Amino acid sequence: PDHPLNGAVALVTGASSGIGAATARRLAREGAAVALVARRRDRLDQVAADIAKLGGRAVAVTADITDPECADAAVQNTLDWYGRLDILVNNAGIMLLDTALHTTIEEWDRMISLNVAALLHVTHTAVPHLIYAASTSPRQVADLVNVSSAAGRVARPESSVYSLTKSGLNAFTESLRQELRGEGVRVSVVQPGAVDTELWDHLSDTTRDAARQRLNGIEALRPEDVADAIGYIVTRDRRVAVNEMLVRAADQN
Ligand code: NDP
Numbered sequence: 001p002d003h004p005l006n007g008a009v010a011l012v013t014g015a016s017s018g019i020g021a022a023t024a025r026r027l028a029r030e031g032a033a034v035a036l037v038a039r040r041r042d043r044l045d046q047v048a049a050d051i052a053k054l055g056g057r058a059v060a061v062t063a064d065i066t067d068p069e070c071a072d073a074a075v076q077n078t079l080d081w082y083g084r085l086d087i088l089v090n091n092a093g094i095m096l097l098d099t100a101l102h103t104t105i106e107e108w109d110r111m112i113s114l115n116v117a118a119l120l121h122v123t124h125t126a127v128p129h130l131i132y133a134a135s136t137s138p139r140q141v142a143d144l145v146n147v148s149s150a151a152g153r154v155a156r157p158e159s160s161v162y163s164l165t166k167s168g169l170n171a172f173t174e175s176l177r178q179e180l181r182g183e184g185v186r187v188s189v190v191q192p193g194a195v196d197t198e199l200w201d202h203l204s205d206t207t208r209d210a211a212r213q214r215l216n217g218i219e220a221l222r223p224e225d226v227a228d229a230i231g232y233i234v235t236r237d238r239r240v241a242v243n244e245m246l247v248r249a250a251d252q253n
Pocket of ligand 1: 013014015016017018019020037038039040041043063064065066091092093094095114147148149150191192193194195196197198199200
């Protein structure tokens with residue numbers, strides 16, 4: 001069948017759960033072969049098996065991308081396996097909410113190391129391959145999608161460093177967009193509001209309860225809702241560039 005992403009290869013970081021897993025399934029359904037990058041092998045194998053069952057193509061690439069060598073190897077393994085890279089979804093991220101007074105410097109470091117440093121390493125390795133893919137693919141375009149957050153637009157107490165990483169990612173995206181425009185590589189940012197995923201499991205019980213209370217019982221987004229946004233962006237004709245998508249839960253403030 002004639003799927004929009006037939007022949008394209010995608011790499012999704014943080015593909016073992018939540019938004020990344022849903023995005024991998026979505027891109028596979030659109031015809032892409034997908035490299036699934038994260039640390040938990042068993043969970044990646046499960047996502048790969050789901051995709052295979054639906055007739056798609058996926059490979060599990062186990063990597064802790066906060067290790068620069070592993071970040072580089074994850075991109076390299078994808079190229080070894082599928083021979084090209086058309087779509088990079090920088091999705092892996094962590095949110096540790098707390099006040100500056102009560103958090104530890106290690107928690108701040110963990111967010112910087114994954115949400116920023118790891119993302120930069122993967123991106124730096126991938127960019128030349130995206131440019132090459134754009135020039136050789138029948139789609140005549142390649143895509144880099146960064147998963148930021150509504151917290152990158154609006155800062156609130158307890159999310160100082162998380163917001164720092166995500167608002168910085170918005171700026172990084174816009175700069176890269178301008179750099180790569182002439183190369184046929186579209187660079188986009190998706191900014192989800194509250195999504196029901198394991199992201200919240202890393203919080204202490206009290207912080208999680210407080211965060212839940214702020215959300216005041218509203219129905220959160222599902223990972224598939226964000227995957228839909230990403231699927232929309234990367235399946236546009238080459239004349240269309242969706243630079244930015246802010247997708248909040250309908251009842252969210
Ligand atoms: P999850 O916790 O479900 O997903 C995070 C993913 O990142 C997992 O697949 C995890 O896999 C992976 N990951 C974590 N550390 C590493 C690492 N060192 N190397 C490689 N992969 C790693 O949460 P979400 O799906 O919610 O999060 C995805 C993105 O969406 C994040 O960037 C988050 O900031 C963003 N976001 C989420 C929102 C929400 O409300 N859920 C709202 C706005 C933005 P593993 O543990 O197997 O390595």
